[in-house]
Amino acid sequence: MFNNYGASYQEQRMQQLMEQKQMRDFMRMYTTLVARCFDDCVSDFTSNTLNDRELTCTNRCTLKNMKLNERIGQRFAEESAKLMEDQAKMAQ
Numbered sequence: 001m002f003n004n005y006g007a008s009y010q011e012q013r014m015q016q017l018m019e020q021k022q023m024r025d026f027m028r029m030y031t032t033l034v035a036r037c038f039d040d041c042v043s044d045f046t047s048n049t050l051n052d053r054e055l056t057c058t059n060r061c062t063l064k065n066m067k068l069n070e071r072i073g074q075r076f077a078e079e080s081a082k083l084m085e086d087q088a089k090m091a092q
Contacts, residue, residue: 033061033066036065041054041058
């Protein structure tokens with residue numbers, strides 16, 4: 001009975017750690033995206049709003065980076081699936 005509780009606790013703790021890591025990774029990605037697009041696109045500080053060029057630039061920059069991160073996630077999933085498949089073949 002204790003072993004089941006211990007295993008359950010470990011699984012819950014592992015889940016919490018994974019969620020925390022995902023949140024840190026997301027926040028790092030978001031912070032990098034904001035900094036990169038701001039640095040690349042915003043140059044006129046005489047107004048408290050973005051001009052048309054800056055707005056277009058930030059929209060393109062954001063979209064480009066989001067697509068890049070999506071593609072990286074897809075490739076990571078593909079490589080992970082391939083690795084697991086290879087390990088399963090070797091275990092047989």
